Amino acid sequence: MSESATRRPLSEQLDAGPPALPQHPDVVFRPATVEDIDAVHAALVASDRLDHPTWVTPREDIADIFELSHVDVARDTLLAIAPDGAVVAMGWAMVHPTQDAELHAYLQGTVHPDWRRRGIGTQLIGWLYARASEILASTGSTAEAAIFQYVDEGNTDAVTLGERLGLRTERWFTSMQRDLSAQVDAPAAAEGIELVPYTAGRSADVLAARNDAFRDHWGSLPSTPERWEQFVGGPFLRPDLSTLALAEGRVVAFCLASVNEEDWAALGAPNTYIDLIGVVRDYRGCGLAPAVIARTLEAAKSAGLEQAVLDVDTASKTGAHRLYERLGFRPTQRQAALVRRF
Structure with missing residues (x-):
């Protein structure tokens, strides 16, 4: 039973x-x-x-x-x-x-x-x-x-x-910020991997990759096509700053970034927010996360932006916060996730 x-x-x-x-x-x-x-x-x-x-x-x-x-x-x-x-x-x-x-x-x-x-x-x-x-x-x-x-x-x-x-606090999420004037020190993508900007024609493929990559993440459920289209079809996503890693045409990693100019005055600098970073589970350990992030950071710098911001689960079993620290991100503020389970 x-x-x-x-x-x-x-x-x-x-x-x-x-x-x-x-x-x-x-x-x-x-x-x-x-x-x-x-x-x-x-x-x-x-x-x-x-x-x-x-x-x-x-x-x-x-x-x-x-x-x-x-x-x-x-x-x-x-x-x-x-x-x-x-x-x-x-x-x-x-x-x-x-x-x-x-x-x-x-x-x-x-x-x-x-x-x-x-x-x-x-x-x-x-x-x-x-x-x-x-x-x-x-x-x-x-x-x-x-x-x-x-x-x-x-x-x-x-x-x-x-x-x-x-409800009780189960998790902490930390905002992290990076100065884009600093050099990006990240390895190149693995052989056979192509890094390309996001395009609307790959929306469904990126959604499939997102749902695969986040299946084992705390608190995550699969995103629906309706909610996904609100995100990728909305006014803030920047395809030119966002990065996809392709393996024989398949999306195997992604770094999706947005720009909301209302945040610039609050943060004190033109910035991009990195909404989603993920690697499908059968391509983890290949260095794809730092590769897609590095490409997005370079694109944001070339676009005249000065800062990059993201949020991370501090207890993620992928060790994402340590990766971001190695890439030059520094913690700023935190958010608690309170949960009651049934």
């Missing part, structure tokens, strides 16, 4: 009732609508300046939520509205659409810095947790499941709120 067959359904492990809208004396809670995108973005930017001052949430990231087929905006989002109509807190509960082996739910949100420590965050995350639990329970699955909350280091109030709901 399989392990999943002996597990209790999630509906028996979680409080599956639909959450009622929270009540608070200073604000009114309601779901978000498309018309709220700009107001939500403005409040998020205000939080960004305090919680992670080196980068800014793009408006496009908020707009994308309203287009995802697995998000029911009227049921999965929550805003706190001040008496003057301003959005002062926002959040959304989301369950990853890939549910073949395990289920992952995410609690995402923030409270405007001027409105913190009034109990609004407590109401917000409690509702998000209840909604995530409801979605998980509704699947009827007996598979393993987890609820994730990512919190920037220093935001101790958010950690406390998550811990009250039973």
